[in-house]
Amino acid sequence: MKNAIYLSILTVFISCNSNKTPATGTHTAKKNTTVKAAIIAKAGKDDTFKPYKLNEGYTVTDTGLVDATVMETTYAVITQNGKLIDTIDKDFGIQKLNDNTHLYLTITDTAPPEDQTIDKTEYKRSISGSLGNYILVVNGKKQNLSKLTPDFNNYFSSPSVINGKIYFWQIKKIDTAGNNSISAAQYNPVTQKTIAHYLNNDYIETDDAGYFAAPYLKNDTIYFDGANDKLTKFNKDLKLYN
Numbered sequence: 001m002k003n004a005i006y007l008s009i010l011t012v013f014i015s016c017n018s019n020k021t022p023a024t025g026t027h028t029a030k031k032n033t034t035v036k037a038a039i040i041a042k043a044g045k046d047d048t049f050k051p052y053k054l055n056e057g058y059t060v061t062d063t064g065l066v067d068a069t070v071m072e073t074t075y076a077v078i079t080q081n082g083k084l085i086d087t088i089d090k091d092f093g094i095q096k097l098n099d100n101t102h103l104y105l106t107i108t109d110t111a112p113p114e115d116q117t118i119d120k121t122e123y124k125r126s127i128s129g130s131l132g133n134y135i136l137v138v139n140g141k142k143q144n145l146s147k148l149t150p151d152f153n154n155y156f157s158s159p160s161v162i163n164g165k166i167y168f169w170q171i172k173k174i175d176t177a178g179n180n181s182i183s184a185a186q187y188n189p190v191t192q193k194t195i196a197h198y199l200n201n202d203y204i205e206t207d208d209a210g211y212f213a214a215p216y217l218k219n220d221t222i223y224f225d226g227a228n229d230k231l232t233k234f235n236k237d238l239k240l241y242n
Helices: 037-043
Strands: 058-067 071-080 083-089 095-098 101-111 126-138 141-144 160-162 165-173 180-188 193-202 216-218 221-225 231-234
Touching (some): 083 126, 095 160, 160 216
Antiparallel strands (some): 058 071, 095 101, 101 126, 160 165, 216 221
């Protein structure tokens, strides 16, 4: 389960990993919508906040806490050349695959916070919302990652950008009882091809978005940690080591 992330509004975040803290409740349904600036303004004003620049011409115009019902994370409203681009999960950040390709996770269904007990001295701004879709931006064009590669689950696949490719947990429903085929997968945005290696079956009986930990790189080895309580190691071409 992922740990709570505290707000850091002056940090440039390229290639950062997502760490979210589960809370009680039922997961809020996700919609592919973009937050309106007016909603953010209602969520809490802080005259001391100053917009700051990100790489690739992005600017953060607002940031704060997101109460996503079953977890908490932080959001950032990003613009480019004065145009609203998206509201994103600040903890995941904008992960760079190459100079023209980036990946981020949207925050959707935004509204003023339902929990009025949030410590305003710690979080200057707060909203309620849901984790949305992973968006791949290629030469300025936004596309849902789930439309580009098969069996990508926006809630559970936990993607990571490693060496210009996207590694993730591929989740394929195999029956009406809720069983899923789980595979380690790699998507190459240059060839637009996906390769996968089957690991196990899993009913995924949880609301924890961190149930499958994000794949990671260590000493030229790609690690998938979590399927069947086993650490599985691959080379960069997703060939099994163990």
